Amino acid sequence: MKLARFTHSGKTSIGKVVGDTIIDLSSVPGVGSSMSQLIGDLPHLRPALEAATEPALPLGAVHLETPVNDPQKFLAIGMNYRKHAEEARAAGIPIPTSQFWFNKQVSCLNGPYDPVEKPDVSEKVDYEIELGVVIGKRCRHVNREEARGVIAGYLIVNDVSARDWQHRSPTFTLGKSFDTHGPVGPWLTTDDEIADPLQLEMRLTVNGEERQRSSTADMIYDIYDQIAYLSTVMTLMPGDILATGTPAGVGAAMNIFLKPGDVMHLSIDGLGHIENRVVSTSEIAAAF
Structure with a gap:
C-alpha cells in the first residue's frame, strides 16, 4: 500500500494511493489523524485498509502533506x-x-x-x-x-x-x-x-x-x-x-x-x- 496524508476542501485526512486516485480512509474504523498511530496498528488495520475502495478522489485534486506528521524521532x-x-x-x-x-x-x-x-x-x-x-x-x-x-x-x-x-x-x-x-x-x-x-x-x-x-x-x-x-x-x-x-x-x-x-x-x-x-x-x- 501507499499511505498518504492529504488535504481536500480544507480537511486533512489519511488516504491510500491507487494509481492516479487517492481513497479517503477516514471512515475506516481505527483510522484517525495520526499516521504514527496508524502505522503502529497496521497489522490489525491492514485488511480493512486494503478492502477500502471509496470515497476516491483524483490525486491531482488534493494537496499531499507530510506522510508522517508526528514521528517521535x-x-x-x-x-x-x-x-x-x-x-x-x-x-x-x-x-x-x-x-x-x-x-x-x-x-x-x-x-x-x-x-x-x-x-x-x-x-x-x-x-x-x-x-x-x-x-x-x-x-x-x-x-x-x-x-x-x-x-x-x-x-x-x-x-x-x-x-x-x-x-x-x-x-x-x-x-x-x-x-x-x-x-x-x-x-x-x-x-x-x-x-x-x-x-x-x-x-x-x-x-x-x-x-x-x-x-x-x-x-x-x-x-x-x-x-x-x-x-x-x-x-x-x-x-x-x-x-x-x-x-x-x-x-x-x-x-x-x-x-x-x-x-x-x-x-x-x-x-x-x-x-x-x-x-x-x-x-x-x-x-x-
Missing part, C-alpha cells in the same frame, strides 16, 4: 555512501570510523511538494536525496537479521542542509533543522511493495540538471545495520523516520548552493518522486 546518518565519503575526504572532511548519527528536529518536516526556505542567515543551503525508513513497531535491541521485520515502509527524504550552520555545531543539529528543511514523501510505501530496499536507484536534479544518481547498494552501513545500531541505544517507535545517507554529488562538493527559484526533483525506484522549490525567507513569511 527524525534521525539521519552522515557520510554513509562510499562515493560521498570519498568526495568528503577530498574536501578535507574527516571520515567517521563508525556510524555517525544526528538529529533533524521534527519541526523541519515538510510536504513532498512544498517550498523549502533559503534562510537569509545562510548562504550555503544544500540538497541531499536519501532513502527514508519508517519504523513500524516499538523495538529495542534489534538483531540485524530481525531488522526488516520492524520496518513499516519507505519514503523519499530531502535532507536539506544549511552547511554554514551545520559546521558551527559538532552535532550538526542546527544546520539540519531549519523549518521546511525536511521534505519527505510523497507517501509511505509499505515494506511488502519493495522487493529489495538495498537495490534502489535514486536520482536528484536541480532545475533539470542531474546532480546525484546512485543506488542504495552503495551504502557503507545498510539499513539493517543502522536499525541494529540505533536500537542498541534507544527504543525506536512506530513512525520514527531514519534518513539513511546521501550519495555523491552534493552541492558542497562543488561549492554550488541553492538559491531562491531553484527546483529540486528527487526520485527513488518504487517510491515515486518529490519536488521542492526554493524560496526566500520573505516569501515564506508572506505565506503565514
